[in-house]
Amino acid sequence: MIAIISLLGALAMPTLDLPTGPTPDPVPIPHFPDRLHAFVWRNWQLVPAERMARVVGAHSADIVALGRSMGLQGPPRISADQFRRSHVTIIRRNWHLLPYEQLMDLLGWTREELAFALREDDFLYVKLGNLKPRCDRLVYAPPNSDARRRAAHIAAIIKEELPAGVGATREPLFRFVRQLSSKPATPASPVSTNMSPRFCYSYFGLYGDPLLDPKSDPYPEGYLARLAAAGVDGVWLQGVLSKLTLFPWQPELSEGYEKRIANLRRLVARAKRHGIKVFLYLNEPRAMPNRFFADHPELRGVTEGDFTTLCTSVAEVRSYLVNAVAAISRAVPDLGGFFTITASENLTNCWSHFGGAACPRCSQRPAADVITDVNRAFAEGVRAANGKQMLIAWDWGWPDEWAEDAIHGLPQECALMSVSEWDLPINRGGIATSVGEYSLSAVGPGPRARRHWEIARRRGLRTLAKIQAAATWEMSAMPYVPAVRLTAQHAANLRSLDLSGLMLGWTLGGYPSPNLDVVREVASGKGVDEALEAVARARYGPVAAAPVVAAWSAISEGFAEFPYHVGVVYTAPLQAGPSNLLFAKPTGYRATMVGIGYDDLNSWRAVYPPEVFYRQLRKVADGFTQGARILRGAAQEADQTHRGAVEAEARVAEASALHFRSVAAQSEFILLRSGANATESVHRRLRELLFEEKSIAKELYNLQIQDSRIGFEATNQYYYVPCDLAEKVLNCRWLLGDIEIR
């Protein structure tokens, strides 16, 4: 399984076509009068009415009237910035509604732009299921009397279920970007720790070319200050060598590299003022389109589809890596350093995707030697520049057979980073399994990291751990998972092993959270309880501190029941939560990777029997609910200055609980739905579950309209918006038989 990763992947892309794959029928949407009504509903809060109108050949007024006929308020104003930040959210919701042509029109993109995003933007097409449901062109026609009657019925349901109204939000979507970008009230006070760097990724970074496009600055000033205050002393972004230095064989590929370097230098200087170092993620050398090798046959390595590796067993290629890293290190002397992935993600060295046997040179060498060459070339680059940049080799993807030799091959100045929780044995609900990664519920380190660190230590190398301190694919729809005690315990375990530093998370978890705070406190020498107390006191005041710690503990206890399996975290609708719709009959769709869960319970539950799966999720939800209750109580007691902060903490706990509870209810619904000859008691239980789901959707709706952070994650953008939760209410009412059947 690959790490989910967003990459500036394109070098010289071959001409891109829209991906073709299976074209099944879209999933049914019987709770709407027709596809046009679904289209207007689902895009109401994300796409200006004018644009929707253009796509379906209507006037804005027609679209607005159609939305209002279903009881929608507004439409809200949609800023250019919001639209730019939500293309993934828009594509996902229209995937079953519009054909490609109209999708492009809706986004205002060319065919190439859509093709590029689907292929390159963090596995988007994979997340959408490697298929495109067959949709006819959607054309506006004035609703007939039947559709009008049904729309009026929807409006009546909305008025009854969500009397505050649907369509406008108290807090606009993406408001948090402005909040996080503003200067914090209290500046960071420096702490001394033995664990440094502690680095993370931007909470709201956009896919693309942030060093060239000033509009998509992933690290605005205020946000850096807030990260520093949360104890973060490093941030990372992608570095593609040919985009940051002159690519020797095809210099035109590097267009704009001077500007990127200048902007990198500026970012590094800005971050430095906050005590934060900038790290570049290297996954190099990037493979080149096959046609490149017509002029450079001597560099050719392994071919995979349209791309072929630049073989690092060729001296010229290694020199390129040395020179490129040297050039960056020289041009940006204050750059914190680099970390590398050498056996995963993009096709890079000939063994990077385990296919080195197809290279005439690399097939003659152990894979570990090839990996070693790459890391050594980077180290040599830093050395050649007399640089002080740190070089971190990440063992991600190294098979056990390679690891020992690959670690032995690392240059002395190189540090080794390992995923802390990897291979950790766990038992959840009586099912024994082990952790892959992306687990916050399991407290590492596990045996793999311990083994690799030990080998590195014997050589005197520095060691780092990669953890998910604040958010994971177990729950990424919240700014952080307030299981703060688990994070504190993990950090304490690592400190006792004398780790030099921590990567605080992959592309998720960069919100300035209490979890990051507690890592800093533990790193500075405090015990777990003392650290929790200090963070709670600083954030929520002396009155609320003790109950907040109690809430974090209850949440941590609940979260430790999470039915972890890599299949669960990638396919169960943990992120879409209550917005994932229910279906009366099986859709036949397979759940996609962190994308659309459909009703594919068998994928969701992975190794867990269905009953164990949903019971464990209910235990998790109970822990979060208990924590939320304590927090609500604490908010009432808290002093005026801190009340808002405690309430916000309670919202995150409540919203998380609703996600887990909803996935449990959905799972049980799907299990019971398929029972042949359903008894009356099964029928009754199905109705109970529909009522539960409806009420969960409403509760989450009421939380999301007041907190723009809920439902958002950087690479998937908004998993849902309030209108989707209101749609779930309609969906449940339909299934309860309350919407008349056509």
Ligand SMILES: [Zn+2]
């Ligand atoms: Zn090779």
